[in-house]
Amino acid sequence: MKSSPTRKYENFSNDHQAKDTDKYSLDSQDTASVHSNAEDGGGDRRGLTDVSAGAGDMWISAVESSILSWxxxxxxLNVDIRRGLSWREANDRMNFVGPNEFQVxxxxxxxxxxxxQFQNPLILLLLGSAVVSICMRQFDDAISITVAIIIVVTVAFVQEYRSEKSLEELNKLVPPSCNWYNNTPITNKPFPPYNREFIYLFYTGTLTQNEMTVTTISTSGxxxxxxxxTGYNACGDVQLRAYKGRDLDVAxxxxxxxxxxxxxxxxxxIRNDTLYGQPTEGALVACAMKNGMEDVRDQYTRLHEIPFSSETKMMVVKCAPKFSSEGKPKEEVFVKGAIExxxxxxxxxxxxxGNYAPMTKDKQNDFLSEAYNIGRMGLRTIAMCRGESLEALTYTGVCGVCDPPRPTVRAAVATLRRAAVAVKMxxxxxxxxxxxxxxxxxxxxxxxxxxxxxxxxxxxxxxLDRIIDxxxxFYRVTPKHKLSIVKSLQRLGNIVGMTGDGVNDGVALKRADIGIAMGRNGTDVCKEAADMILVDDDFATIIAAIExxxxxxxxxxxxxxxxLSTSIAALSLIALATLMGIPNPLNAMQILWINIIMDGPPAQSLGVEPVDHEVVxxxxxxxxxxxxxxxxxxxxxLAxxxxxxxxxxxxxREMSDNKITPRDTTMTFTCFVLFDMFNALSCRSQTKSVFQVGLFSNKMFLVAVTLSLVxxxxxxxxxxxxxVFQTEALTGHDLIFLVCLTSSVFIxxxxKKLIERALKKRSFGKFSTKAHDAMDFV
Incomplete structure (x- = not known):
């Protein structure tokens, strides 16, 4: 696909007026020009009054469009790229080509x-067992197996249903909405079904609040x-410093x-204290509003635009005054961007x-020094110039834009550093x-x-690999540099997490081990490429994500x-009984009860153990x-x-008379179940005591164990x-004996945890402070 003329700045000479390079000059029409004169009427319809006439030409494939120039x-497509579509044209096109959306x-x-859920092979096998039990007139077993199947299928169905609902909620993090401009003031609305010709506006911010405010102005004089x-409004003033011998009117x-x-x-x-567009540009507009210049833009008709890019680091527009007493309006070029x-x-x-003076090398150094001093205050510097052409520009000054860090970022960075996570800006x-x-x-x-x-x-x-640690x-970087940084850190064996919000960040986010997109201000491409989305765009939220x-x-x-411990114990118990030539201590229904009913709820409740804030x-x-x-x-x-x-x-002990009775199997069966419950209690943490974690901190675990015991x-x-289970009632003495015995796995x-904690505390500090798999956040 041919390069857009908006990305070409290599040559600003008059040679651009030649026919073969005209598309790369400022005189070329540009796709990013969205502002038009209200008097222009909403666009050149160019034969679109009757969409049905020649409407077949409006079809264009992605492959074909990639070959053609813009x-x-x-x-x-019969569209004026400067003015977009009128409402009538948009509705006509939607009626013909249909909504621009996927068929779900x-x-x-x-x-x-x-x-x-019954298509699972294991479920089918159990259903077959139930049928066989019915054929053998073992109705108790058939009913028990059927009940177990229903419980398992219901649990699986509920889990799948909740997962689908969770995915639906996650999809809401990528809402189909945009800021758009079409014969009416810019507004934010749901993504229209006929959006093929709109332009999308997004803005950024991770470590900082992304609430820009111009605080300092330094003119070329x-x-x-x-x-x-503060804020995107006209509340505030532009206060000139008084200098002896300086004319304030000239200033x-x-x-x-x-x-x-x-x-x-x-x-x-900015409309009704709401910004539509980039925060940096919004700060400049708000500053002009404070200086009583709300209507300056309405005095010009924009002819062409070269939008800002991370490579060129400047924006250029060519405009003509709407009202001129000299006949043909005199065109003027306006430029803003990085001072260098x-x-x-x-x-x-x-x-x-207030006079025009030729630019000298010494004067350039003075202006660069002034911008440097403004930048040292933590302000983003934006230089301004204007002139008749790109070859004859006049420098007007530089402004400092404040974007304060989020209040929680400093503490978040300190927490990450303590956790051996290196943060690179x-x-x-x-x-x-x-x-x-x-x-x-x-x-x-x-x-x-x-x-x-x-x-x-x-x-x-x-x-890069030798010095990146x-x-x-990293400053004055572009998206390709972000990708290089991520690759270098990964080559050194680091786990790399990267935050981003722009379309061009997608590649680096995809390459990073953990791509983190901004939920509020991130582009859809960025969110789709990321592994995680920060809903509030706050860097400190990463701490909660790590936790x-x-x-x-x-x-x-x-x-x-x-x-594993429960399954190994159950299988080994049956295997040892067979190898030792003794009767099986558990019957089939008891094993089924242990595997499906007893192990299920406690095991699942371990998966929802509350977050331990010390893990970070x-x-x-x-x-x-x-x-x-x-x-x-x-x-x-061991367990x-x-x-x-x-x-x-x-x-x-119970089979001392060499005969298996219901009491023998009941004692053995209950013993194994109680072992399971105490084992589940000890599995709540690998390192901490249950009393440190909190006996009642996991309510789901308490419910699961209680229901299992009931x-x-x-x-x-x-x-x-x-x-059904071939059991008989046990005495209170039996239960006390079993509880004392089975609690041994917990004790x-x-x-063991106590000894391990003591040994770890004694050896603390003897090892390197840099983990082999340390994580880097970029």
Missing amino acids: EEVAER KEQDPLWKKYIE GHIAEVTG RMGVHSMLEVAVVCNNAV KVLPLCTRYIDSA VTGDARPTALAVAQMVGLDVLHSQSLSGEQLDSMTDEE TVSV EGKCIFYNIRNFVRFQ ARRPRDTTRRIISRALLLNVL AAIIIAGTLWVFN GQMLVVYFPPLQR VSEV
Whole structure:
């Protein structure tokens, strides 16, 4: 696809007027020009009065459009790219081509989804067992198996249904809405079904509040003004500093000329204290409003635009005054952007007396020094210039835009550093601004380096890998630099999390191990590429995400530990009984009860153990280690061994007469179930005592264990269930004996944790402070 002319700044000579390069010059029509004269009437309809006539030409495939130039695509679609579509045209097109949306297949009804759960092979096997039981006239077994199947299927259905609802809620984080402009003031509305020709406006902010405010103005004549007030409104003043021998009228003219550039070379709109557009541009518009210049933009007709990009770091517009007494309006170019990009284009400047003076090398250095001093205050610097053409621009001054850090960022950065998570700041701002903001948020800029995008371009991968650990701030970077930074950190074995909000951030977000998108101000492309979305766009929310992520990992490990220990104990119990030539201590219904009813709710409740806020301070785990580690396997085998030994001992003790009675199996069965409950209690944490975690902190666990115990009591004492499970009532003495015995698995686990904590405390500080798998947030 041909490059858009909006990205070309290499040559500003008159050679651009040649026919073969005209599309790359400022005189070319541009797709990003969204503001038009209200008197222009809403667009050249160009034969669109009757859409049905030649409507077939409006169809264009993605492949075909990628081959054509942007001018040819606009011509094929019969659209004026400067004015967009009128309401009538948009409605006509929607009626012809249909809504611009995917056809979503209707979801199956709930009853059908429930029936689908019975297609599981294990469920089909159990259904077959129930049928066989009926054929053998073992109706109690058939009913029990059927009830167990219904319980399992219902639990699976509920879990799947809740997962679908959770996904639906997540989809709401990418709402189909946009800011759009079409014959009416810019508004924010749901994504229209005929949006093929609208332009989308987005803005950014992660470490900072993303609430820009112009606080300082420095004109090319050396006049300094302080701007009061915050927010996107006209509340505040532009206060000039009084200097001896300076003409305040000339100073006001200098400020006016500079703010005129800021407003005209701008796409932001403020209506009713609401910003539509980029925050930086909104801050400039608000500053002009404070200076009584709300209607400056209405005095010009925009002819062409070269929008801002992270590569060129400036925006250019060509305009003509609407009202001119000299016949043909005199066209003028307005430019704003990074001072190191804008200043070399200027051939003159407005001096302290209000006169035009030629630009010299010394004067350029003075202007750069002034911008540097403004940036050192943590302000984003934006330079302004204007002129008859890009080859003859006049420098008007620079302004400082304040974007204060979010109040919680500094504490969040400190927390991450304590957890061995290195935070690196990546910004498009100049070095002084970047370092000042980095200090505000708590990054160590005194003992680390800073790198610019230009320096990154000149480095090889090996050179970047050697120094990247010593760099805390990257400034004047582009999206391609972000990708290079992510790749370098990953080559060094780090787990990299990256935050982003722009379309161009998508590649780096996808490459990062954890891509984090902004929920409020991030683009849809950014959100789709990311692994996680910050709903409030606050960097500090990452702390909660890390806590939740680590908690999920530890809960999964606790779940696995409980399930493995219980399953190994049950299988080993049957296997040992067979190998030893003794009767099976548990019958089929009792084993089914243990596996489906008893293990299910307690195991699932371990997966919802509340977040332990201390986990964020733990070092990142080695991602090369499997979830079933040596320590976990040791705990599993230890618990299984205790359960097996205790259960076999009870079975052997009760079967002293070498005859199996319902009492023998009931004691053995209840013993195993109680072992399960105490084992689940000890599995709530791998390192902390249950009393440190809190006995009542996991209410779901309490409910699950209580219901399991109630169910076990019904099996033992309820006559109909006694016949099914072949049990008989136990005495209070029996229950006390079993509780004392089965609690041994819990006591051994607690003692083991206590010893491990003491050993870990004694060895603390003897190891390296840099984890092999340390995480880096960019």
